[in-house]
Structure formats: structure tokens, C-alpha cells
Amino acid sequence: MSEIIQVKGNVQYQITLDPGVWIFDDRKKRIDQFFEKNEEDDELLTYQKQVGKQWDRELQEGAVIPTGKSEKAFIYKKDISGDWGIPFAPFLNNSNPGENVTKVVCYFEDGNTVEISWEEALKGILWFAVDGKPIRENGPVYFLYGDGRNRMSPIKGIKAFEIV
Incomplete structure (x- = not known):
């Protein structure tokens, strides 16, 4: 299993994501915090x-x-225990996508793919830690839709993202 994920396709910069270092990233949040409905975002x-x-x-x-x-x-x-995620949008935007992108394709090791609309991908969350530890099984990240509709069954086993 590879611990890194590539973002490629209709982008100016192909980037490599290393979820192992995101535990130190200030943009990370507990998974529950992404779905709380409150004003504490200020x-x-x-x-x-x-x-x-x-x-x-x-x-x-x-x-x-x-x-x-x-x-x-x-x-x-205390802070690193629990389930952690990070917004997907900053990584997508850092790749400097082309003007006419419409979707993000998730590639899996077995060759299968899942397509996510560009708008949904920008709202998406990359779940990278369970109980404060990196995801090893079907990892290194799970993809969650921003509204949490697939929270109980996230997209697992992603090996690359292609912006189309």
C-alpha cells in the first residue's frame, strides 16, 4: 500500500499528497466537527x-x-486521539486546475474508478486518521462528501485523483 496519493490530470501542477503529515496541519478537524451545525466557524x-x-x-x-x-x-x-479529516479544496486549488474541469476521478488499486463532480470534490473531506493513527486498511485516506451522506460508508482505497 502506498502512503501517498497523486493529484493529476487537467492541472498545471501535479501534486503529491502525504496524509502522514496532516496531523500537524492547522486545517485538520475532527470528523465530527465537519458536520456540526453551529456558528463556531468564526x-x-x-x-x-x-x-x-x-x-x-x-x-x-x-x-x-x-x-x-x-x-x-x-x-x-490529547489532541491527536480521535478521527481526523482535512478539507480537500485547498489541495485541488493548489494544483491550479484548468478552467473547464467538471469532475474528479478516484482511482483504486484494482483499476476501478469513481467519479465525483467538481463542486462535490471542492466540498469534500479527506479522512486521514482513525483513533489518532494513520489509516492503513484501505487507506491512506477515505473520501467523505461535504454533507456527510457517505459518512458510514466513505469511499475507501483511493490511490490517485485525476481532475478532468
Whole structure:
């Protein structure tokens, strides 16, 4: 199984995707977060809520004195557990697709293909980690439609994407 996926076709730049490094990418989200219907997409509002929670905690519990253990390491370890995905659109746009693209074709190892409309692909999500670990079985990514209609049965085993 290859751990990388190519994006090729009607593009100016053929790119290679390496899902193994996306766990460090700021664009990643937990899979559940992609399908929540709320207004917390506003970064300023999210920041203000986090600061407010910290302020409330310090008022109730007092300031926490550092123990010498790295809280950052704890947060990092906590953050990577769970199922993770990343929006597909930035990668498609970075390939600089041609003006008349209509679809993205997913290629599988057995030679089969699945076609996704360009609009659906731009809204799509690449699911790259389960329980904080890279997807090995039928991986390295699963494709989810942006509305989550295939969440229980994502498109698996993708080896390449061709923009047509």
C-alpha cells in the first residue's frame, strides 16, 4: 500500500499528497466537527470562548502553578486521539486546475474508478486518521462528501485523483 496519493490530470501542477503529515496541519478537524451545525466557524468567536473558559477556571480554581511537566505535551497527546479529516479544496486549488474541469476521478488499486463532480470534490473531506493513527486498511485516506451522506460508508482505497 502506498502512503501517498497523486493529484493529476487537467492541472498545471501535479501534486503529491502525504496524509502522514496532516496531523500537524492547522486545517485538520475532527470528523465530527465537519458536520456540526453551529456558528463556531468564526475564529474570533472561538478564541473569545476559549479565553472566557480559561478566565472562569482561574476565578473558580485559582491559577495553576507549573509542575515541571509539559502541559503542551499533554495537550498534543490529547489532541491527536480521535478521527481526523482535512478539507480537500485547498489541495485541488493548489494544483491550479484548468478552467473547464467538471469532475474528479478516484482511482483504486484494482483499476476501478469513481467519479465525483467538481463542486462535490471542492466540498469534500479527506479522512486521514482513525483513533489518532494513520489509516492503513484501505487507506491512506477515505473520501467523505461535504454533507456527510457517505459518512458510514466513505469511499475507501483511493490511490490517485485525476481532475478532468
